Amino acid sequence: MAYPGNVQEAYRAELQSIRDRGIYKEERYIHSPQAAGIDVEFPRGAALQQVVNLCANNYLGLSSHPEVVAAAHRGLDERGYGMSSVRFICGTQDIHRELEKKLASFLATEDTILFPSCMDANAGVFEAVLNDQDVMIADRLVHASIVDGMRLCKAMQDTYKHADMKHLEQKLQEHQDKRARLIITDGVFSMDGDLAPLDEIVALAERYGAMVFVDDSHASGFMGKTGRGTPEHFGVLGKIDIITTTLGKALGGASGGCVSGRQEIVDLCRQKARPYLFSNAVPPPIVYAALKVLDILSASTERRDKLEANTTFWRQGLTGAGFVIKEGDSPIVPIMLFNAKLSQDMARDLYAEGIYVIGFFFPVVAAGQARIRTQLSADHDVPMLATALEAFKRVGSKYGILGLDKKGIIDKYGL
Amino acid sequence: MKDIILEYVKNEYLDEDEAEEIGLDENTPLISSGIVDSFSMVSLKRFLERKYSISIPDDQATPEAFNTVKSIVDLVLRFRKDA
Numbered sequence: 001m002a003y004p005g006n007v008q009e010a011y012r013a014e015l016q017s018i019r020d021r022g023i024y025k026e027e028r029y030i031h032s033p034q035a036a037g038i039d040v041e042f043p044r045g046a047a048l049q050q051v052v053n054l055c056a057n058n059y060l061g062l063s064s065h066p067e068v069v070a071a072a073h074r075g076l077d078e079r080g081y082g083m084s085s086v087r088f089i090c091g092t093q094d095i096h097r098e099l100e101k102k103l104a105s106f107l108a109t110e111d112t113i114l115f116p117s118c119m120d121a122n123a124g125v126f127e128a129v130l131n132d133q134d135v136m137i138a139d140r141l142v143h144a145s146i147v148d149g150m151r152l153c154k155a156m157q158d159t160y161k162h163a164d165m166k167h168l169e170q171k172l173q174e175h176q177d178k179r180a181r182l183i184i185t186d187g188v189f190s191m192d193g194d195l196a197p198l199d200e201i202v203a204l205a206e207r208y209g210a211m212v213f214v215d216d217s218h219a220s221g222f223m224g225k226t227g228r229g230t231p232e233h234f235g236v237l238g239k240i241d242i243i244t245t246t247l248g249k250a251l252g253g254a255s256g257g258c259v260s261g262r263q264e265i266v267d268l269c270r271q272k273a274r275p276y277l278f279s280n281a282v283p284p285p286i287v288y289a290a291l292k293v294l295d296i297l298s299a300s301t302e303r304r305d306k307l308e309a310n311t312t313f314w315r316q317g318l319t320g321a322g323f324v325i326k327e328g329d330s331p332i333v334p335i336m337l338f339n340a341k342l343s344q345d346m347a348r349d350l351y352a353e354g355i356y357v358i359g360f361f362f363p364v365v366a367a368g369q370a371r372i373r374t375q376l377s378a379d380h381d382v383p384m385l386a387t388a389l390e391a392f393k394r395v396g397s398k399y400g401i402l403g404l405d406k407k408g409i410i411d412k413y414g415l
Numbered sequence: 416m417k418d419i420i421l422e423y424v425k426n427e428y429l430d431e432d433e434a435e436e437i438g439l440d441e442n443t444p445l446i447s448s449g450i451v452d453s454f455s456m457v458s459l460k461r462f463l464e465r466k467y468s469i470s471i472p473d474d475q476a477t478p479e480a481f482n483t484v485k486s487i488v489d490l491v492l493r494f495r496k497d498a
Contacts, residue, residue, distance in 0.1 A: 140455050147454050159455045161430070367449040 033064035034253060036379035040356060051356040052388050054374040059222050059331055060303045061379025063253030068289045075288025083281040091281030099287050102294050103258055108228060108237045111266040116279045118217050118246035118257030119145040124273030125259050126153035135175045138184035143215055146184060165200050172208035181210035187230030188218040191365050193332030198234040211241040221250030222304040227297050252293045256282045303378040307331055310376045310385060317389040322402035331376035339413035343370040346395055353391035368415040417441055420484050423462055441484040456481055469494040
């Protein structure tokens, strides 16, 4: 063993620098299952506080749903805890294939391949299907896992201004000499809650002979009238060549992800995608639970309808109270504060009021775009959200920002 | 050269009114202000290489070297001279 002093010193200095920049991430301990109301220990050692959770990706409230929990128990009893193998050696049970087929049917694609997470799906897919004769053209605000996946791929990288179709078209024209062009976007962007204009993207892809990749992690299960995601929302279901998504948000909230799309692309991932080849199969309890989630969602749209109603209530409530929010259709609702310190101060005061939210600022979001991001769930109900709204009004009023527009808030607090 | 690169940065990274709003000039910080990040910097590097027939090794394409149009011009001139 050797842990040289100079290396240890360097690590300590780096940690201190993260603290000094105010971006050190403290984890808060939750003493209850994931839900709209949770028991939180914060600061460490403090008495538990029951708070309304407005920062989970538990969009459909299925993370602790009794039927999902029961299905996971059944999976544990009938198929065991883990596979102790990658898929291609002895890690594939019939239920893995059943889930892949059901996901393909749900997402209206040709086939699906499961990954340990969507992070892994994004890390593996580009390298598996593109080479140095190709180009990847990504929206500049795509998720970090896509950026990492693109960096592992030999194809040329390019980007376009966020959701700017004119700029994307320019890039497509510029890269007509490439063997393959892949347009890469999130379906719903996680920090802003806005949607990629998939109808326009598909039209451009058809015009310029490009494939389309959508990470629909913040949309699968609830965007679109039957919850099939942003392709359904924009009427382009079945036209997306590659969809990646997660089982770790609306679709149960545990872990696991997938690549879903064209048959050959899925087949190539099965042969070549390194995070798939070199990590264990998704554990049976998660597979059983995910199958149950898809059954629940295919039987009824009740949960996504409730989420939509909650989202409408929340967006209207905040706007009516005089907050500046990012407009959109998704259950991700950012309350814009622009100033980093204001976002931290307000999040702290809201916690004292029993509302659990997080303030985000540069470099997580663009400089001068600090915000509190709220996320709705079908597990919330209107009385709960009304209580939360009153707390937001009290805190907003304390800081004198209600009714102020962007310029007003910046004039008062600076950037 | 400065004007050509400024024009490219404006078109590639900013919306029409943004450039005016921030008063983009050769000393405007691009990387440290978040206008350009390491992900989107690739297209700027490729533009410079094509336009000025140079090759910038990855270890020279640092955030510091790309932080202002002024430092970018210095970098291009250095590589042109080396060539």
